Amino acid sequence: MSDGRAIPSADRAADLALWIVVAAGCALFVLRPTLTGRAWTPQVLLAGYAMLGLVAASAPVARPTGRSMHPIVVAAAGVVAVVAAAAAVGPSFPLPRTAEVLALNSVAAVAEELFFRRLTYGSLLRFGTLAAIVGSAVAFALVHVPIYGAAAIPVDLGAGLVFSWQRWASGGWGAPAATHVFANLVAVLR
Secondary structure: OOOOOOOOHOOOHHHHHHHHHOOOHHHHHHHHHHHHHOOOOOOHHHHHHHHHHHHHHOOOOOOOOOOOOHHHHHHHHHHHHHHHHHHHHHOOOOOOHHHHHHHHHHHHHHHHHHHHHHHHHHHHHHHHHHHHHHHHHHHHHHOOHHHOOOHHHHHHHHHHHHHHHHHHHHHOOOHHHHHHHHHHHHHOOO
C-alpha cells in the first residue's frame, strides 16, 4: 500500500491467488493452438471458453470509481472503430460461416473480455489506470501471437487498447465485450 501500512496476510494470499489465475489464463490462451488439436471439438472449445469466462467473472477485482461515459456510447464508439478498421484493411481470411463458428467466436469474445478487461485490467488497476489499460492490452495482443503470428501484434494491440479504453471509459467490461463480439462477427461474415 502506498500509505506504508502492512498488507494483511489474507490480502496477500488473495492477491497471489488472483495473479496465479491471471498467469494460468494467459498460459492457456498461449497454449490454445496446441491444446485445440484436431481431437478437440467446437463444443469442447465453447465449454473451455465458458469455464474461463466464469472463473474471470467470479474473481474479486478492484472496482473503478465512477465512470465518465455511458456504456452504450462507448460500445457505439467501438463499433465505429471496428467498421473503420475493417474498411481500411480490406478482405479477411476465409472462415466457415456456420452457426458453430459464429457461436464459438461470440463466446470466445465474451470470455476474453471477462478475462482481459475484467480480471486482468482489474488486477492491474492497483498500479494505476494507465498500467491497467496498457497492461491488459499488451497481454491480449501477446496471447494471440501463437494463433495469428507476430505480424498480427499491431492489430491485436490496437484492438486491445480500444477494448481497454472502453473498459476505462464505461467503468465495466460490457462495452468492450459487445465491441469484441461485433468485431469477431465482422471478421467471420465479411
